[in-house]
Amino acid sequence: MAQQGSAVRGTGPSTSRASSCFVRSLISAAFISTASRIFANAFVLNRKFEPVSLAPISRRETAQSWLHQEGTGILSRGSAVFSPKKSLLRDAPPDDSSSATVEQLELSEESIPVQSVTSTLSGLKTSPDLVLQRAGIDPEEEEIIRDTVPHRLVSHRDIFCNRELQMSQIKAVGFDMDFTLAQYTTAFDELAYEGAKKKLVEIMGYPEEVLGFRYDPTLFRRGLLVDKQLGNFIKIDKHKAVRAASHGSKPMPREERLNLYVRSLVKLPSFLRDSRFVPLNTLFQLVDAVLFAQLVDLHDSRPDLVEKGRLKNYEKMFADVHRVVDLCHNDGTIKDTVAEDPEKYIFEDKEVLSMLRGLKEAGKKVFLLTNSHWEYTTVVMNFVMGNKAPHTRTTEWLDLFDLIIVAAGKPAFLSDRRDLFRVDPKDGRLLNTCPDLIADVDGYLAEGKVFQAGNWKTLNNLLNLQAGREQLLYVGDHMYSDIIEGRKSLGWRTCLVIPELAYEVRTQQIQKKTMAQLQELRGELNDVDLYLDALVMEQRKRRKANDNSPSSVALDAEIREVRIKQEEVTKRWKKLNLELHAVYHPTWGELFKAGYQKSQFAKQVQDYSCVYTARVSNLGLVSGSRSFRPPRERMPHESVLDFDDLPRLLEEEGEEQETEN
Structure with a gap:
């Protein structure tokens, strides 16, 4: 798994590093000889760039793709209908606006492109791509088998870590329902x-x-x-x-x-x-x-x-x-x-049940904390249980949880002092209760474990947590009500469910070569900038000395030539960035990026979610004692350490030692 902030420098890292080192050493030498300057100039200006093999993406293709699997017409909410591999448009006339010219590009670090999207919803059918975006579920995937050795290949079934989390120390795991345990079409x-x-x-x-x-x-x-x-x-x-x-x-x-x-x-x-x-x-x-x-x-x-x-x-x-x-x-x-007809509106994830049961078998207390009222909660949770028709609904799903709180009123639940009511599962009637006077929690819950409203203090008492808030992990989808408030105000451990993450991860894997080419172009642009800067500094020095020699005239011409090269590389970088941007979404691009920086959404994910994943059932792929550790974060000045290359470097060092011996 790539470390955060690691630099990927194209398909020819040795050439890239050699050029960078050459240009930087030339700059530090301050142009000792005219020959070295001319050679370096030729080296940078004549650099060969691999053509980008990224197919043009038309606006109509991205917004109006025909989808190739039978089912109810659904689209991704908040994520455009794109296939990172190929267009799924059928019988569509050619669109001359499929690729932008360089003159139309405005993309830079300070500006990411925006294009209008006109979508037609009629005739659309369910596709694996859309399910992947909307629910984080890939209908075509094979059964996931995890080795005991930590894997490096990133998958949409992974749980990604921002803050170290030891599941062995978690005593209670809570879940939101809507867009967490149940994903909607x-x-x-x-x-x-x-x-x-x-x-x-x-x-x-x-x-x-x-x-x-x-x-x-x-x-x-x-x-x-x-x-x-x-x-x-x-x-x-x-x-x-x-x-x-x-x-x-x-x-x-x-x-x-x-x-x-x-x-x-x-x-x-x-x-x-x-x-x-x-x-x-x-x-x-x-x-x-x-x-x-x-x-x-x-x-x-x-x-x-x-x-x-x-x-x-x-x-x-x-x-x-x-x-x-x-x-x-x-x-x-x-x-x-x-x-x-819940089957029309809710995605079915058959792994949710085994995930919930697995947590209980691991000795965790499992609770449901949702803003939905009892009548709707029992409909959705029966669907999760597999009871899809109204006449098949029961209260068996209650056995999945040690505690259920409906109509919680988050985020007020996390701060306000609100009265708690017991819910009668038979008819939904509310009964008065006084949780502050509980002497025997187990006996109290034996009388009924379904409640409405209340607050976080009541929740802690009913869960009988004695050793602090770090024992509780809450899993939800709402950035503020579920994650930020729970983490910042109460110190809960948090897991954010991001269905769109599945599509983002798979697109990154498919576009890995393009992303490497983009990074390579950015590295080339930095090299040209450094070289041009050194030339301008030399020009300034000569002008102060009133040096009008032929070499100074040649230096002026050289600067003009390098500026042309700088503009060419910049245009190539912008064009490729625009095309890659549109693969994710033609208007808003990657979910976790804004320009060349992390988006504010990505920052909140990193700051407030201890772990995050594409679908809630991914928690069932790990044991109740799993330890999650974040990758090493890097500052820009640490880029000299290419951590992705460490295994290769260690292997080469071992081979050298064997040769010496």
Whole structure:
């Protein structure tokens, strides 16, 4: 497994290192002779670059791919419908806009490309790629068998570690339900989206045009921020620099983005603290994002509706969207429909049951902590048990857990003092209880282990945890309610479920050569920059000395030639970066990257999730005593140590010693 921050330098590392060392030694020599300068110049300028074998990616292919497996039409929420191997588009006419010219590229460290995506949802069928993105499940994978020796090959079935975690010290493991134990299809999104549209028109008085909107799950991804005030969506990196933006569903030009969020003379906004910005922390919120973006587009294109009062300002529209989507979750629009046919709306992961049972067999207390109410929780957990039809539902799933808390009200559950009620599983009735006066926890839970509301202190008492919060591991999908608050406020150990991670990992594996070429080009650009900088320093020195000799004239010409080479390498790097960027998502790129930096989402994953994985059942692939250790982090000045090469270097050293002996 590659170490964090390790540099991958193309397919010819020896040539790359030789060139870098040569140029740097030349610079340090300060151009002792004209011959050395000319030779180095020729070496850098005549460098051969391997052509990039990355097929052009058309906008239509990426947004409108036909999918090749029978099933219900679903799309990835917050992750575009792409195949990293080839287009799945059938019978599509050629698209001349499939590849961008160099003149159209604006990509740099400070700007990642944004393109519009127009998707057609009709006629789509389930594909393994989409299941991989949406649920972290690969229908075509073979049974996973783990050796006792730690493996280096990264897989979407892996559990990745940010902070050392020893499962042997964990006494209790808790789970969120929605988008954790149960992953939802985009048919689930459609229920919320269609219901919210009708409520906007029928209850909130929005124009009839809203009913013509169509749900586009490819527009946005998790980790973005919604600027409610301006109707924008932005992606920021770990330094809180805005790297990409759109206004409504339309990509924002680079200059407009810089003027709004970088060059403004007013105080820069606090993206993570200002209520003006709303993070997309969970897949649930992508319905809100799509509907709000479409309202922004309608607002801008129909000023007459604004003048008539049929459309409000951006901030009020966002509040209305949030209100009607919440209403759909609470009034039965969504959950009553799911209860009738859960198989249409929930992915089936048959490994969840064995994972939960395995944790109990390992001596862990297992609990469920969900914001869903009892009636819906029993529907979903029965589906997880394999009881798909309404008449097959039982309460046997309760045996999977030592404790169940529904309607928890996270994140308030993690801070507020809220009353706890016992739930009668037979009819869902709420019964008063007083957990503060419990003398015998086991006896208390024997009377009934299903509760509603309460708070974290009640949870600790019911789990009978005596030796601190580090004994509890909580697994969830919501970045704030499940992970940040639990880790930062309570010190819980945390595991973040990121379904999109499966697609990201597989795409990285498929595009490994392209990524190496990209890194090689960046290394070449650094070498050219260093060489040009040395030439400019020499030129400055000669001009101060009024040196007009022929060699100085030649130096000026040399600088012009190197600048041309610098521009050529930069364009090649930008073009390749654009193409690789579009493989992940044509507008927002990699989930964990913003430009050449980690995205803010990636930073939060690293800061607050002790471990993270693509699907919850991956926890069943490890024992209850497994120790997770993070890879060695590196600072830029440590790049001289190529840790990925250490095994090879040690092997070579051993061979040399054998030869000497």
